[in-house]
Amino acid sequence: MKILKSNAGHLTNFEVLDLLRSRGASKDPTRVMSLITSSEFKVYDYLVESAACDQTRENINQFVEKSKEYKLAKAEVINIINIRPSSEVELAPLIELEQRGWDEEKLTEIVEMVTQVLPPHPNQKESDEVAAEDDSAKAGDEDNAEDNAEEEMDAS
Amino acid sequence: MFILSELEHKLRLPPHLLDLPLQDAIKGQLESIFLDKVIAKLGLCISIHGIKSIDGGFVLPVEGAPTYTVVFCMVMFRPYVGEIIAAKLKDSNPKGLQLSLGFFDDIYIPSYALPNPSHSEPDVDPNRVRWVWRYNDMELLVDEESEIRFQVTSVDYPTIPLEQEEGSKPFAPMVVTGSTDSDGLGPLSWWV
Numbered sequence: 001m002k003i004l005k006s007n008a009g010h011l012t013n014f015e016v017l018d019l020l021r022s023r024g025a026s027k028d029p030t031r032v033m034s035l036i037t038s039s040e041f042k043v044y045d046y047l048v049e050s051a052a053c054d055q056t057r058e059n060i061n062q063f064v065e066k067s068k069e070y071k072l073a074k075a076e077v078i079n080i081i082n083i084r085p086s087s088e089v090e091l092a093p094l095i096e097l098e099q100r101g102w103d104e105e106k107l108t109e110i111v112e113m114v115t116q117v118l119p120p121h122p123n124q125k126e127s128d129e130v131a132a133e134d135d136s137a138k139a140g141d142e143d144n145a146e147d148n149a150e151e152e153m154d155a156s
Numbered sequence: 157m158f159i160l161s162e163l164e165h166k167l168r169l170p171p172h173l174l175d176l177p178l179q180d181a182i183k184g185q186l187e188s189i190f191l192d193k194v195i196a197k198l199g200l201c202i203s204i205h206g207i208k209s210i211d212g213g214f215v216l217p218v219e220g221a222p223t224y225t226v227v228f229c230m231v232m233f234r235p236y237v238g239e240i241i242a243a244k245l246k247d248s249n250p251k252g253l254q255l256s257l258g259f260f261d262d263i264y265i266p267s268y269a270l271p272n273p274s275h276s277e278p279d280v281d282p283n284r285v286r287w288v289w290r291y292n293d294m295e296l297l298v299d300e301e302s303e304i305r306f307q308v309t310s311v312d313y314p315t316i317p318l319e320q321e322e323g324s325k326p327f328a329p330m331v332v333t334g335s336t337d338s339d340g341l342g343p344l345s346w347w348v
Contacts, residue, residue, distance in 0.1 A: 005162040006198055008229055016158045016231055019203065039192035040203050042259035043233075050242060079240055082157065083305070085340075089347050092339045093240050093307055 010074065013052035013082045014060060020044045051084035054119035063117045070110060084118050087111060157241060159234050160205055161198050164227045165189075166212075171220050182210060182226055190230065192259075194329040196313045199234030200260060233260060235308045235332060240341070242303045250276060250285050255304055255334070262328040265306055269335035270298075271342065289342070302345040306334035 025036045025044040036044070047053065060081060067077050076095055085091040088107040091114070095107075165186070173181040183204055190201045211225040235241060243255035243263055252270065255263040267274070267287075276285040287298040298304070310333045317327060336342040 002164040004164050008160040008162045011158040011160060011231060013157060037187060037191055039259060043202055046258040083240055083242060089340045093341055
């Protein structure tokens, strides 16, 4: 065995999940009729519970475009896509703050951009909805936590 | 977390697979050889991404099976130092925490990498210990349910030991060491 290129490209969690899905991985418990080995299934199980499960290629491309204005390093962009922070304190370890000298406002901007572009974590969807119901009395709108986040941004 | 690596391998294709389409037979063989195994300095093999070229197919003397030289791309799990990963708690003992990703279990957070000041409390199970962080008069417990975020501080590939004692932990070819000593790290329930 020879190693030709040890790094032929970084992959976001979404891209790996997409690859497994295209080969037939799914959540159904029988899992007999697919070409995926059990070890690949373990990776699928992990990714499906992470923030990558609802992402789409468009979301990711959009996020990469918008993050160019902040001049984030590639590793930081991938990290943010994988973790999908929804608050400044979650964003802080992902970015090299000392080298940049940014203040709170910049972090808040980025967090708002993240919550707008990338779909929320499956666990976070419920807590986002609860927060949205407390803040704005929109009783009918239970499905779109993102819409509510956008409305909060417009209002402020 | 995941990186593509390009590898070349000389592969012997057993004759009973020769009725399958070549691509599938070779992919199957590669999977059985590489998947879920660790390659030193490259990481844990997750999945074959694609086959770039298949060469050869020569049958060497005295052999019944053709040998192919295959160049292929493989998805590897290889976290880089400084990456933030979300994992679940697997074990909590006096040395620190052990986290698991489902497909990879050897993630250790040593006790000195927990936020300062932390102390341990005995748990119901005598081998386990509960770690608690005291922050401004609040006692925050490392709980079992919420996902734990940590920052990777090193990825090691220890060499295979020649002998192992009876009953010791199975040898871990790839060990990820992390730290939760920073804002936003540790159990998610601490920050949200």
